[in-house]
Amino acid sequence: MDDPLTTNLLALAPRLALLDALVDESNLTRAAAIVGVPQPTASRWLTELAEHLGTPVVSRIGRGIRLTHAGQQLAESARRASAELRLGLRAALSEADPERGHVSLAFLHTMGGVRVPELLAGFRAAHPGVRFTLVQGASEDLLHRLSIGEADLVLTAPLPVHDPGFETSAIAKQPLVAVVPTGHPLAARARVGLTELIESEFVSLKPGFGLRRIIDDLFAQAGCTPRVSFEGEEADTLRGMVAARLGVAILPESEPLPNPGTIEIPLHPAAFREIGLAWSADRTLAPVVRMFRDYVERSSDRT
Incomplete structure (x- = not known):
């Protein structure tokens, strides 16, 4: 076997799971336990990898270890490869x-x-x-x-x-509604426009959430910008913040009922998320x- 790349791949294959575990763990003993091998075996694998590659894949930090740049490159590939292997195994099993x-x-x-x-x-x-x-x-x-x-x-x-x-x-198309605290000046309205809401402070999901992107686009189309005072990661948290009178929100219609302390008002014009x-x-x-x-x-x- 004269191809050095093939030799390296064969040496790396049994060690993919260890490198994957080291992405999240800075302790070799814990990473070895995740993989299911003794710590000396895991240590030997890393040494053999370094010898095959001609460069170390980990470096010591006190009692812990961290991946070198070469180790990080391999670990990223290992994680992708592991995901593909899991998909393949699931597909093979479900075919049966x-x-x-x-x-x-x-x-x-x-x-x-x-x-x-x-x-x-x-x-x-x-x-x-x-x-x-x-x-x-x-x-x-x-x-x-x-x-x-x-x-x-x-x-x-x-x-x-x-x-x-x-x-x-x-x-499905899910209606979006204005969520306001009970007693809010708009709480008794049958419908409300976006421009009427910008007088209030807003609570919203963080950028990167699909709903935040939809809402930002709606306000941009309406030609106004809300004052976002709090950003969160879960709609239930935002509903709780509305109930605590920390702001108003645009959220999907509650399933099945609005949270206590909040009122949901349909938007005009109606807005949905698909x-x-x-x-x-x-x-x-x-x-x-x-x-x-x-x-x-x-x-x-x-x-």
Whole structure:
């Protein structure tokens, strides 16, 4: 075997999981435990890697270690490779028995209260053997996870319809409402315009969340800019801040009921966010993932 690259790849392959663990751990003993090997074995692997590459992959910091630049490069590749391997294994297993397959579903925090639990309950009633890994986060983070293979499907808004790396399926339009505290001067209104809200301080999601992007676009179209005093990461937190009279918010209509201490007012003109599923355009969906995607699409047709 004269090809040095092939030699290095063969030496690296059994050690990918260790490098992946070292991305999050600065302690070799803990990283070795995650991988399931003794600490001396993990230490020997790192030494052998350094010998194969001609450069160290870790450096010592007191009692801990950190990855060198070369180690970081390998670790990033290892993480991507591990994600691809997990996808391949799940696909192979679900081909053998889709009813005992696995789906990694990522979704926005605002969909975790009612929508996602209802979808999972309905699907599991017909397919009780299917397992799920659930991940919540901001839209950009979820799509990144999807792009690197850490998620099979993403339930998000807005949908990345202009990104060729994703395929999408719209499933619902969710009304956006003004959320104000009880007793607010606008609380008795049947509808409210965006320009009427800018006199109040706002609480909003942080930049990077899809809903924040939608709301910023709505205000830009209305020719006004809200005074955002507080930024958070979860809609429920924002609703609590509104109830505490720290500001008003634009949020999806509550499912099923508004929080105590808050009033939800439809916007005029009406505004919505389109929610739906996204998946990688570059990977073939495993049979169990296709089953769940099709179920979600059929469920949206019934609503």
